[in-house]
Amino acid sequence: MSEPRTFRDEPVSFVRRSGRMSEAQDRAFDELAPQYLIEVPRGDASTSVHPEARMDPTAVYGRQAPLIVEIGSGQGHAIISAASSRPGDDFLAVEVxxxxxxxxxxxxxxxxxxNLRLIEANAPEVLASFLPVGAAAEVxxxxxDPWHKKRHTKRRLxxxxxxxxxxxxxxxxxLLRLATDWEEYALQMRAVLDADPLFERAFEGEWAERFEGRVMTAFERKGLGKGRDIRDLVYRRRPRP
Structure with missing residues (x-):
């Protein structure tokens, strides 16, 4: 009897739920995907990235420019606003x-x-192999997702x-920029990155100032409406040896 196949060594930070797509959403994939969506060679899972696949930013964008990558771009409000206001930079949205x-x-x-492209893939695999080494000016x-239940925290990104x-x-x-409205997750993020020798703090005090380049979204307003504090963090990638 053969051993069962293992798709991933680590739990992913999402649960992919299928839902009925609207006519407009179907049209987006039919008509707009050739312009915006990067085709990703897959591994075993539908959102995986083949370990030998590599993105060529110059070929994708048709130029050389600073590349800003947003992980978990949702409906794209933040990254579309940024890409619109910064035409000299290139933007990449990673979403499942x-x-x-x-x-x-x-x-x-x-x-x-x-100046925006999208990738439908598991973010850690995009960072760990698909992007070229040192390609991103910011992430x-x-x-x-805070995965606030204790049994689910292992899924945190x-x-x-x-x-x-x-x-x-x-x-x-x-720079690596982060924000969350979940205090316990913010503390975990800070502890993880403070302990990582590849990063150093790029802020003073307990938390970073709110990133001015982050547009206020309905999601952030919802957190504020529930009385949650929004906590920002920013870390700098240390120079390679």
Missing amino acids: FRAGLARTMLDADKADVR WIFFP VRPGFGEGAARALADGA
């Missing part, structure tokens, strides 16, 4: 939920944003070991 990807493509097309992780993949993708001196 197809409805969010569709909405991002529709809104980006409506805003005539052309953003805004309001990741930022946990021990996360820094290695993020550091691989970031250029020397590049």
Whole structure:
């Protein structure tokens, strides 16, 4: 009897739920995906990245420019706003939920944003292998799923070991920006990155100032409306030896 196949060594930070796509969302994949969505060679799982696959940013964007990567871009509000206001930079949204990807493509097309691309894939695999070493000028992780139940915290994106993949993708001196409205997760993020020799704090005091480049989204307003404090963190990738 053969051994069962193991798709991933680590738990993923999401549970992918299939839902009915609207006509507009289906149209986004049919008509806009060739412009915005990067085709990713897969491994064993539908959101995996083949370990030998590599992205060529110059070929994808048709130029050389600073690359900003957002992990868990949701419906794309933050990254579309940033890409619209910073045409000299390139932006990459990493997301696994197809409805969010569709909405991002529709809104980006409506805003005539052309310096944005999307990847439908598990973020740690994108950071750990698909992006070229040192390709990213910044990596953003805004309001990741806090997995607040104790039995689920192992699914959190930022946990021990996360820094290695993020550091691989970031250029020397590049920034890792994070924000969450979940205090316990913020404390974990800070503890994990403070202990990581590949990163150093790029803020003073207990928490970083709110990142001015992060547009206020409905998700953030919801957290504030529930009385939660929004906590920002920013870390700098230490120079490679």
